[in-house]
Amino acid sequence: MADHSAEHSTNSTSASSAKGTTRSGGARRLKKAEGEKSWVKPTIWGTLAAVIAAPLVAFMVAYIVVDVPRPGELVSKQVSQIFASDGTTELARVVPAEGNRVEVPLETVPEVTRNAVLAAEDREFYENNGFSFTGFARAAIGQITGNTSAGGGSTITQQYVKNMLVGNDYSYIRKAKELVYSVKMANEWDKDTVLESYLNTIYFGRNAYGIDAAARAYFGIGASELNAAQSAVLAASIQRPSQLDPWTNRAEAEDRWNYVLDGMVSIGALTEEERAAQVYPEVQDPALYSAYTEATGPNGLIKNQVIAELGTLGITEEDLQTLGLRITTTIDTKVQNATVDAVDAQMPQQQENVRVAAVTVDPNTGAVRGYYGGADAAGYDYANAGIPTGSTFKIFAVAAALQQGIPTSAYYSSEPFQLSNGEYVESVNGASCGTCSMKEALMKSYNPTFLRVQEDLENGTQDTADMAHALGIARSIPGEAQTLTEGGAQPYEGIVLGQYNSRPIDMAHAVATLANDGVWHETYFVERVQTASGETLYEHQPSEGERRVSVNVAANTIDAMMPIAAWSGGNTLAGGRVSASKTGTVQLGDTGMNRDAWMVGATPQLATAVWAGTSDNTALLNSWGGSMYGAGLPATLWKSILDASLEGQEFQTFTPAEPLGYESSNYQYTPSWSPWSGSGRGNSWGTSGNTATEQNAPAEVVPEVPAAPAVEVPVVPAAPEPEYIEILPGVTVPIG
Structure with a gap:
C-alpha cells in the first residue's frame, strides 16, 4: 500500500513538474492559478448582477421616458346614433369597422x-x-x-x-x-x-x-x-x-x-x-342581432342626409367614428310614421315598377319633419332626385305675376298658345275656359294661360325661374350644377309647365315658404349633436328667416291654391282643414302616357310634396292600368300624410289675401286685346315697381273686362295625342 502511495505521489509530482516545466515553472504557475481563482469568483457574481440590473435599469429608463396618455386622449371607434326629434327613437346608427x-x-x-x-x-x-x-x-x-x-x-x-x-x-x-x-x-x-x-x-x-x-x-x-x-x-x-x-x-x-x-x-x-x-x-x-345594420327602410336615406349635413357643420368623419355622437334630428315620429304608413297602405295595389317620394317641411322653421325617398335603405333616393315637376311649377309664375302687380283675378285666354318656335300648346284634352281668371286657370291647370302669364312678366321665363329659386328651389342638385336654366342662359318657355328638374324636398321647401307668408327658412335635418360624454358640438339656432316675397304675394298665391285639393279628386283634408295645393303631371315623350305625377301643398303647420314615377322611366300607370295623374296616388298620399300628421292639432288658417293696391297715376285700362296677341292679359296694369304693395294698400279696383273681339282661332297642328304636344324638339310638355 505504501509503495502504491509513494508511486502515486511520485507520479503526481512528476506530472506536475513536467506540466510546470512546459509552462515555464510549476511554482510560478501554481501561484498564478491561485490568483485566477481570486478574481474569477467576483466576475461571475458581477455578471449575474449585471444580468439582473440591466433590465431594471432599462425599465427605469423606459419608465421615465414613456409618456402615458391622459384619460380621454385614447379614443376608440364607436357607434354614433341618429335619433328622431324626441331624442329617444333611434332612426339609424353609424358603425365603423371594429367599432360596434x-x-x-x-x-x-x-x-x-x-x-x-x-x-x-x-x-x-x-x-x-x-x-x-x-x-x-x-x-x-x-x-x-x-x-x-x-x-x-x-x-x-x-x-x-x-x-x-x-x-x-x-x-x-x-x-x-x-x-x-x-x-x-x-x-x-x-x-x-x-x-x-x-x-x-x-x-x-x-x-x-x-x-x-x-x-x-x-x-x-x-x-x-x-x-x-x-x-x-x-x-x-x-x-x-x-x-x-x-x-x-x-x-x-x-x-x-x-x-x-x-x-x-x-x-x-x-x-x-x-x-x-x-x-x-x-x-x-x-x-x-346584426351589429352593422345601420338603418332599415327609408331611415337609411335619412341617415345619408344627416351625414351630408354634418359635413357642412364642420363635424368630420373621424368625429363621427370616434366620439360616439348622439345626433338628434328634426324628424317627427308622428309625421314620419304617417308617411311610411300611407306609402305602405297604397303601394301593394300599385304597379310593380311604381316608386314614390314624400317630404314634409315645417314652414315656420325649415325643419324636415318627414322624409321618404324609397323603401331601400341603401337604394336610390327619389326625394333627393331631380325630376320634372309638371304643372306644380305654375305656382311660381303666379307668385312672380303677383310680385309684379298682376292679380290672380286678371283674365287670360286659355285657348292654344303659340310658342316661339311656331308650335301650339293646349291643355289636357283641349280643355279651355275661353277666357277666365288666373285663379280659375290654376285650379283647372290650363297650360296656355300660364304661358301667357309668363309672357307678361318683365323678364319672361327668367322671372319664373328667379321666383322658384327665391322660394326654395335649389340652384344646384345632384347631377346638375345649375337648375332652371339652359347652360346658364334664360330657360325655355316650358319652365312654367314644369319642364326642368327639381327635387321633392325642394318643392316642399318652396311651398313651405309660401305657407309661411313669404318668409324663407333653410331646410335642415340636424337639431343637435352631442358626444358620448355629453359635450354639445352643435345645436341649431332658431332664426327669423329671410323674407323672399311680401306677405300679400304669398297670401294671394296660397289663396289661388286653396280650392285645388277639393277640385282634384275630392282631397280635402279631414274635418275641412284649410290647405293650399297643386297637382302636376309630366308626359312620357310622345307616347300619350305619363311618366311623373305630383301633389304639393301645405297647411299653416306643415308643407308636403309627393311624387310618383317609375323605377325604369316607363309609363306611369295606376292600379288598374290607366295613366296616373297628380290627382291620383300622389294626392291620396298627400292627404293621408297630412291627415295623420295633424290629427289632434288645432285648425289654423292662412293669412287672408288682400287685393293688390295701385297708385291712381299708374292705373291704366286697355280695352283692346286678343288671346293671340303678344300680351296675354285682357288688361294692362301699370304698377309702381316690381314688388307687390303692402297688405294695407287701397283695395284693388278691377274694371269690367270687355268681351273679347271675335277672332279666328288658328288650326292647331296635329299631335300624336291631342292632349299632349312637344314644346321644343326633344322637350315634352307637362300636363295636369
Missing part, C-alpha cells in the same frame, strides 16, 4: 357586472400596480396543468394597454412595452378610470366591443340592465370570445361561467347562497 361600441360611464354599469369582470380577468385589480405576480403564476400553473379556465397572466391594465397602445404582436419588445406602460398607467390613472376604459373597449364576441354593445348583442338590453348571471356570461366570454359563445359552445361557456361565479364568491362579490341561486341565462340568437 357605445361608451358608457362606469357608474351606469352595475357593480355586479364590474365584479364579474374582475373575477374573470383580474381579481387583484384594485391592489396591483398594473402587473400581478400571482396572476402570472396562476396562468403558468394553468398552462402546465391544462386548466384553460385559469385565465391569462395579464392584468386588466395590461389588456387595455395592449389593445390601445402597444398592439398584439408576439414579441419580447412588445411585452416589455406593455409592462412599462401598464405600471406607469396604474400609477398615473385612478383605478376606476382604467376599469371604465377597459369595459368600453374590450371585445366580447358577436362583433361587440364594450360592455354595452355586448349586453345588446347577447341579451338585447343595455349594460345598465345586466344581472349577476348575465354579467358572468359576458365576463366569461372575454378570455376566448369566438370560442365561448353559449349559442355555439354551451358546455365550455358554462364551465367558464362557473369559474367566474366562484371567483365572485372568493372576492366577496357574491355570497354562497347567491352563488347557488344562479341559473345560466338564455342568450339571443346571433342571427337576430
